Amino acid sequence: MATKLFKTEFAVDMTCQSCVSDVTKILGKLPGVTSFDVDLNEKKVLVEGTAPPSAISRALKDTGRTVIVRGQGVPDGQGHSGAAVCIFDCYGTDPTATLPTGKSGLARFIQVDDETCLIDLTIQGLSPGKHGIHIHEAGDISEGWRSTGDHFNPTNVAHGDGVHDGHIGDLGNVIVDENGWGDLVVESSRVKVWDIIGRSIVVTEKEDDLKSTTTDGNSGDGILCGIIARSAGAFENTKLVCACSGNTLWEEAQATANTFIVTFKKDTPENVIDEHIKKVEDAGGKIEHRYNAAIKGFSYMGGESVSALSSSEHVESIEADGEVKTQTTA
DSSP, rough: OOOOOOOEEEEEEOOOOOHHHHHHHHHTTTTTEEEEEEEEETTEEEEEEEEEEEEHHHHHHHHTEEEEEEEEOTTTTTOOOOOEEOOOEEEETOTTSSSOOOOEEEEEEEETTTTEEEEEEEEEOSEEEEEEEEEOOOOOOEETTTTTTTTTTOOOOOOOOSSSSSSSEEEEEEEEOSSSEEEEEEEESSSSHHTTTTOOEESSSOOOOOSSSSSTTOOOOOEEEEEEEEEOOTOOOOOOOOOTOOBBBBHHHHHGGGGEEEEEEOOOOHHHHHHHHHHHHHHEEEEEEESSSSSEEEESSSSSSHHHHHHHHHEEEEEEEEEOOOOOOO
């Protein structure tokens, strides 16, 4: 089997030439990195080689800087085979409840090729320590995490670590720091974007023990959950400053799950969009922009639930990075 090659772009919060030197030193000794380019002006690092993006991300974070996966592809320029996003917009078992202040998160998936899915998850507002992350079989959050069904397990096997064995929906644990912030970057050869659209992700209150002795890894009740939706390219944001908020990319990473773009099918009547806007405003959201040119839709800020919008037959996609993407077709 041919060795898999990756081409990954990271946004790294670098401020001076010393930062560049630190990053260069780390990448220079990382196994599997065949080439890299560090751009201080654009605060980006482009890496090629056989080293998986998760290993590169961890190494860059070891320099003490904030790191965000900005782009992912393959060196031959073929691009990706699909993308999805999950906004953690439901807390506990009541999907109509407003998220507690500071609790939010999202997960992004990009199918690099038929064999590899890159998963990038960020979370904030949880207690320090490890929290289990699982894809569940159903996208029903009518009763919050309790109605999402079991872990996604089409092969009908025992629970495990999710990498070498276990349910396909077992994604391991996210480590949350003392400030309540956590992220997880991992590659999966078993998760396929086309198999998980419409399902859900649940973040649990406890650590997953990664063992086969129980069906849930003793990870306890769910804390946050959301529905996995098709994305028009969740990793294609190239801006350092968000057009909606003016925040830097790293500030936006902390608040990204509170900013949403909702796009609609091209034939959606204006009054239907007006009704959706009213739903957001009634829930306390702030409308930032309305679009009625190449795309139809609007952007808004706030931690309100978007589950009602997700179920609308008129909604084309919902994204959580404050950046309007290419309009997809119905």
